[in-house]
Amino acid sequence: MITRKKYQSLGRSSSLVRLIRLLLLSSSSLCMAQLNPKKAVTAADYALWGKLTPQKLSENGTWISYSSSYSSHQDTLFVKNTATLKTHFFPKGQQGKFSTEAVFAYYSAPNTLAVFNLQTAQITILESVNEYFFTTDDQYLIVVSDSKKDQKILICSPNGHILKTIDSINTYSFNTDSTVLAITSKNNTESIAQLIFLKENFRTLKIINSPKENFSKMKWNKGGTALGFYGSSSTNSLLNPKLYYYSVSESKLHFFDSNTHQEFPKDMLLSTDSEALTLSDDGNKVFIQTYKKTVITKDTAMVWNTKDQWLYIQRPLMENYTYNGVWFPKNNRFSQITNHAISGIMLNGLQNVALLFDSRINEAQFKEYRELDYWLMDLKTGKKKLFLEKYANDGTLLASPEGDYFCYLKDGDWWVYSISKASHTNITQHIRFEFYEKKYVSGDKTYPFGFAGWSKDERSLLLYDAFDVWEITPDGRTAKRLTNGREDNIVYRIVSQQPSQQKTSNFSGFTSGYFNLDDNLYLSAERTDFSDSGYSVWNRKRGTQSLVFQPKKVDYLTTAKNGSSFMYLEQTFDQSPALMFKAGMLASPTVVYQSNLQQQHYLWGKSKAITYKDISGNHLKGVLNYPASYDPFKKYPMIVRLYENQAHNLHKYINPSLYNSAGFNVSNLTSQGYFVLYPDIVYQVGQPGQSALDCVLAAVNEALSTASIAPTHIGLIGHSFGGYETNFIVTHSNRFAAAVSGAGISDFYSLYLRTNGITGKPNYFRFESQQFRMGTSFFDNKWGYLNNSPLFNAQQMNTPLLSWTGESDTQIDSSQSMQFFMALRRLQKTHTLLVYPNEEHGLEKRINQQHLTQQIEKWFAHYLKKGDLL
Numbered sequence: 001m002i003t004r005k006k007y008q009s010l011g012r013s014s015s016l017v018r019l020i021r022l023l024l025l026s027s028s029s030l031c032m033a034q035l036n037p038k039k040a041v042t043a044a045d046y047a048l049w050g051k052l053t054p055q056k057l058s059e060n061g062t063w064i065s066y067s068s069s070y071s072s073h074q075d076t077l078f079v080k081n082t083a084t085l086k087t088h089f090f091p092k093g094q095q096g097k098f099s100t101e102a103v104f105a106y107y108s109a110p111n112t113l114a115v116f117n118l119q120t121a122q123i124t125i126l127e128s129v130n131e132y133f134f135t136t137d138d139q140y141l142i143v144v145s146d147s148k149k150d151q152k153i154l155i156c157s158p159n160g161h162i163l164k165t166i167d168s169i170n171t172y173s174f175n176t177d178s179t180v181l182a183i184t185s186k187n188n189t190e191s192i193a194q195l196i197f198l199k200e201n202f203r204t205l206k207i208i209n210s211p212k213e214n215f216s217k218m219k220w221n222k223g224g225t226a227l228g229f230y231g232s233s234s235t236n237s238l239l240n241p242k243l244y245y246y247s248v249s250e251s252k253l254h255f256f257d258s259n260t261h262q263e264f265p266k267d268m269l270l271s272t273d274s275e276a277l278t279l280s281d282d283g284n285k286v287f288i289q290t291y292k293k294t295v296i297t298k299d300t301a302m303v304w305n306t307k308d309q310w311l312y313i314q315r316p317l318m319e320n321y322t323y324n325g326v327w328f329p330k331n332n333r334f335s336q337i338t339n340h341a342i343s344g345i346m347l348n349g350l351q352n353v354a355l356l357f358d359s360r361i362n363e364a365q366f367k368e369y370r371e372l373d374y375w376l377m378d379l380k381t382g383k384k385k386l387f388l389e390k391y392a393n394d395g396t397l398l399a400s401p402e403g404d405y406f407c408y409l410k411d412g413d414w415w416v417y418s419i420s421k422a423s424h425t426n427i428t429q430h431i432r433f434e435f436y437e438k439k440y441v442s443g444d445k446t447y448p449f450g451f452a453g454w455s456k457d458e459r460s461l462l463l464y465d466a467f468d469v470w471e472i473t474p475d476g477r478t479a480k481r482l483t484n485g486r487e488d489n490i491v492y493r494i495v496s497q498q499p500s501q502q503k504t505s506n507f508s509g510f511t512s513g514y515f516n517l518d519d520n521l522y523l524s525a526e527r528t529d530f531s532d533s534g535y536s537v538w539n540r541k542r543g544t545q546s547l548v549f550q551p552k553k554v555d556y557l558t559t560a561k562n563g564s565s566f567m568y569l570e571q572t573f574d575q576s577p578a579l580m581f582k583a584g585m586l587a588s589p590t591v592v593y594q595s596n597l598q599q600q601h602y603l604w605g606k607s608k609a610i611t612y613k614d615i616s617g618n619h620l621k622g623v624l625n626y627p628a629s630y631d632p633f634k635k636y637p638m639i640v641r642l643y644e645n646q647a648h649n650l651h652k653y654i655n656p657s658l659y660n661s662a663g664f665n666v667s668n669l670t671s672q673g674y675f676v677l678y679p680d681i682v683y684q685v686g687q688p689g690q691s692a693l694d695c696v697l698a699a700v701n702e703a704l705s706t707a708s709i710a711p712t713h714i715g716l717i718g719h720s721f722g723g724y725e726t727n728f729i730v731t732h733s734n735r736f737a738a739a740v741s742g743a744g745i746s747d748f749y750s751l752y753l754r755t756n757g758i759t760g761k762p763n764y765f766r767f768e769s770q771q772f773r774m775g776t777s778f779f780d781n782k783w784g785y786l787n788n789s790p791l792f793n794a795q796q797m798n799t800p801l802l803s804w805t806g807e808s809d810t811q812i813d814s815s816q817s818m819q820f821f822m823a824l825r826r827l828q829k830t831h832t833l834l835v836y837p838n839e840e841h842g843l844e845k846r847i848n849q850q851h852l853t854q855q856i857e858k859w860f861a862h863y864l865k866k867g868d869l870l
Helices: 002-035 043-048 312-318 597-601 666-671 688-706 721-730 748-752 764-768 782-787 790-796 815-826 846-864
Strands: 050-057 063-070 076-081 087-091 094-099 103-109 112-117 123-126 129-134 141-146 151-156 162-174 180-186 191-197 203-210 213-220 226-233 242-247 252-257 268-270 286-292 322-328 333-336 344-347 353-357 371-378 384-392 405-410 413-418 423-426 451-455 461-464 469-472 479-481 490-494 504-506 509-511 521-527 533-539 543-550 553-559 566-572 575-582 590-594 607-613 619-625 636-642 675-679 709-719 738-742 801-806 831-836
Touching (some): 063 575, 063 590, 076 590, 112 129, 151 180, 203 213, 203 226, 242 286, 344 509, 405 451, 451 490, 469 490, 619 688, 636 721, 666 675, 748 782, 748 815, 801 815
Parallel strands (some): 636 709, 801 831
Antiparallel strands (some): 063 076, 129 141, 191 203, 322 333, 344 353, 405 413, 413 423, 521 533, 533 543, 553 566, 619 675
């Protein structure tokens, strides 16, 4: 008994000791926390935050480069070994490039190139550098240097040792694989065009020399077998330039003299613009631009005619005074392809067929994209045939890379035209899933989910539905869904990793990229509620496999040229972007660089996804950002930020900053003790304003039921279309204690009858079938336009409103803000308007960005941080 009591006493004593130790430890931790408490972020701290930008991954994945940039002190370029994490840093470094795993070159200062040996850490400096690149095989570093006297090219070893210097260069051009350099130069007596063969000990071959011509604008064909350039008379400026063509394989020079050629139009001149010369891939055709010998006279009066196809102010932007022709050097034949009647052109992949259209139809049209007729021309015979009638091309008419097909979207389906079969085929009509969305107005224009490209052999196309990637044969007989995103609410999209996988410019249109489907396809993967994102890889044997997928925002995927390593960026609202590296699909990720480590010493908010229903029962998403150091027993003000759909901001990290083009910064506001709400909005046709009001009020009610928000201390902010929504809501609801509207629309009627300051297009389509979603013209629904105009309900506004606009805004004319100000002034409402001179739709000048940000934050602080907050 005594023993047991003794042990019990010892046990109680031991427990007491542990309790005392625990209390002492807690007290110690509390003291440490009090000594080093986290503090609130203030404007004085903003300069500590930097922007992390991934740059390059070396071809074997041994090295990574990235930069960190700051608003108030010097940027830094970093190179890090992915295995050892050994780091080299280069203050003020820009535009870095790797050569194999051994060399890293970068600009250490303007026009100063530093070549850094990654094994020895030795640096070679080259001055007066305008451009540099490593040849495709990494055998040479090519440096273009400009001195006060002339331009020269330095051919160097990868480490920067100069092997050959070529002086007095006028123009230059490398073939595709950087093995042959074409240059033009001029000395005191003559102009010279020549080739330098890098693989043949820099052998030089003179193509032509002349004392009476200046040679310029050299251009290779894709295969590097032929070269074109211009020769302009140095003695007679009235002469039309000559065009030269040199066949490398035949060592033969051809020339085209437009002054004497019988097939060249007499009323045309040869254009020598830098982009006016294109050689076909096979090198057998040279495509040139021509223009008419006309003098454009200034009109005595500006003539506006309602029957004109273009508005008067559109003509300088839309009228095309240059045309296209083709020269066949082998037989010296020329053919004019486009002219004043048919001015638009695309080529098929083989460049033997031209797709032609006339953008200057004779009647006025009022849609965003004009309905035009399209023809196909055989360039060999010059014969034309009708291809499409009254087709509105929004950029979805694409040429296939190998040449037999054109594809296009029509009435919501993808079509393929086979040139060899002269047939149109609807390839998606039997698939039950849609490949388009009605983005703005149902029954109007369709917007495709996307066209990724062709397979390398052109046996199939890669298309997107709302979730997945599809492989479909050009005859439409076989269609296979490559991913299973629909079942998991994940959207998959192909991520291009090579230039050949991206579409390329094709005169007035584009040529699709292509993918080798025997290799890996890299895919972005994002859940439809934006809760998770990452990347996957697909191949024919194993299907889709995840590389990384997590509850974060994951982007910037870059794969190594050789091997399976890759890098990416990850972030959340409260985790600053981190650069990650994986040596392979199954390898553990390595943190290469975590940006903004100082954040650990500051209070920070968090983000939460919310769901709610609008008045029609639609399920909507939103994001609620919490204030830093949130205490559920206190009440906080909230600011609602407006612009269509914003749920994608769930994991987006924002550096606190005073330099914001629209004056809004969510991290500033959460650090100042605000909730920030991003609501999604769905729209009823003809009711854009009321739709925004219904959705925003529903989102606010959900936020109030979710967190400790003061219901009488809620503000509203929006820019552009969000500025319009703000203007409408405060003239139709007293729910908000303060509001800020940037570049906001106030009067549908007056803006409908204005033109866009950039394109010169009338604004009709923006209201009838695009973002304003009215669905009809003003003249078919006058009351609808007026009812959706905040100006016409201004007398009902009781919310203090701060507005701002760029005086030179070409997107939403500043008169919209001024009209609203004049109405509110007459009505004696509480309103302040900030007009920034020489600024556009978003502010560009840092002093103005800072001023606007500070004024907005002062406005909200004045109206939202007073009264009954606990």
